[in-house]
Amino acid sequence: MTATTPKDTMIAVIGGSGIYDIDGLEDAQWVGVDTPWGAPSDQILTGRFDGVKMAFLPRHGRGHVHSPTEVPYRANIDALKRLGATDVISVSACGSFREAYAPGDFVVVDQFIDRTFAREKSFFGTGCVAHVSVAHPTCPRLSDACETAAKAAGITVHRGGTYLCMEGPQFSTLAESKMYREAWGCDVIGMTNMPEAKLAREAELCYASVAMVTDYDSWHPDHGAVDISDIIQTLQGNSDKGRAMVKGLPTLLGATREDCPHGCDKALEYAIMTAPDKRDPALLAKLDTVAGRVLG
Numbered sequence: 001m002t003a004t005t006p007k008d009t010m011i012a013v014i015g016g017s018g019i020y021d022i023d024g025l026e027d028a029q030w031v032g033v034d035t036p037w038g039a040p041s042d043q044i045l046t047g048r049f050d051g052v053k054m055a056f057l058p059r060h061g062r063g064h065v066h067s068p069t070e071v072p073y074r075a076n077i078d079a080l081k082r083l084g085a086t087d088v089i090s091v092s093a094c095g096s097f098r099e100a101y102a103p104g105d106f107v108v109v110d111q112f113i114d115r116t117f118a119r120e121k122s123f124f125g126t127g128c129v130a131h132v133s134v135a136h137p138t139c140p141r142l143s144d145a146c147e148t149a150a151k152a153a154g155i156t157v158h159r160g161g162t163y164l165c166m167e168g169p170q171f172s173t174l175a176e177s178k179m180y181r182e183a184w185g186c187d188v189i190g191m192t193n194m195p196e197a198k199l200a201r202e203a204e205l206c207y208a209s210v211a212m213v214t215d216y217d218s219w220h221p222d223h224g225a226v227d228i229s230d231i232i233q234t235l236q237g238n239s240d241k242g243r244a245m246v247k248g249l250p251t252l253l254g255a256t257r258e259d260c261p262h263g264c265d266k267a268l269e270y271a272i273m274t275a276p277d278k279r280d281p282a283l284l285a286k287l288d289t290v291a292g293r294v295l296g
């Protein structure tokens with residue numbers, strides 16, 4: 001076995017709808033980060049919790065400015081990595097396709113179906129082509145920590161599930177809702193975890209997703225069509241629980257970490273296809289942080 005050098009953990013939380021800040025950080029500071037992919041959704045809150053470095057980014061910006069389609073996913077992931085993030089945890093609102101996944105419950109999702117079509121999905125392209133595996137798009141080690149922290153905070157949490165990522169911003173039709181649930185076997189639905197999870201993998205960051213159920217989408221005969229006012233009512237309670245879960249993560253993950261046993265932080269090892277002499281210097285410059293480990 002190859003020995004690895006421990007490095008500082010930095011837990012980066014991407015807060016979804018209803019979560020625009022986190023409290024209790026020591027040395028808390030909102031910092032602006034420029035990236036070659038443009039500006040991230042907002043400034044990033046940095047600090048420490050229980051001696052562990054943390055960063056928090058509101059996905060839609062404070063005040064909920066960006067729609068799911070318009071969230072600058074590439075800039076967000078690049079900015080977090082640029083700050084030193086090692087572990088990214090998405091905390092998102094979602095609809096449920098399972099009777100047993102009730103509003104207020106959390107689901108630590110482990111699979112995605114990506115139905116988005118109007119977003120930039122990769123850091124790579126002409127001049128530097130790369131193909132990473134996303135067969136297992138979430139990090140089991142990080143997901144374990146989320147599950148444990150959620151349970152410790154008294155939250156009903158379900159481990160594993162498939163998250164259907166739709167383009168939005170409109171919710172699904174009844175026919176779509178039934179198809180995702182009955183034919184495709186999805187467990188929850190949201191509008192943001194893709195391409196975020198794919199980009200985190202390209203950036204060699206561990207990624208876990210905690211989906212907080214706000215509604216039964218539109219399939220449930222007893223609940224009718226999903227309605228934003230119902231979602232907003234459930235969001236407040238979910239957000240408080242999400243923040244409680246996040247506070248349990250630093251002691252579980254520790255101030256330093258080894259290489260990821262699942263290889264998330266080596267995802268680019270053999271992924272780049274473009275011959276060195278055919279690579280575009282301008283794109284390579286943009287990839288300095290995301291792919292610096294392999295591009296040198």
Ligand SMILES: CSC[C@H]1O[C@H](OP(=O)(O)O)[C@H](O)[C@@H]1O
Pocket residue numbers: 015016017018059060068091092093094168190191192193231
């Ligand atoms: C507020 S309802 C729809 C909205 O909420 C979710 O956002 P996020 O994933 O950032 O928590 C969902 O994906 C939609 O963007």
Ligand SMILES: Nc1ncnc2[nH]cnc12
Pocket residue numbers: 093094095096166171172189190191214215216217218226231
């Ligand atoms: N039913 C739903 N569909 C898509 N995104 C959601 N976010 C919260 N509930 C949702």
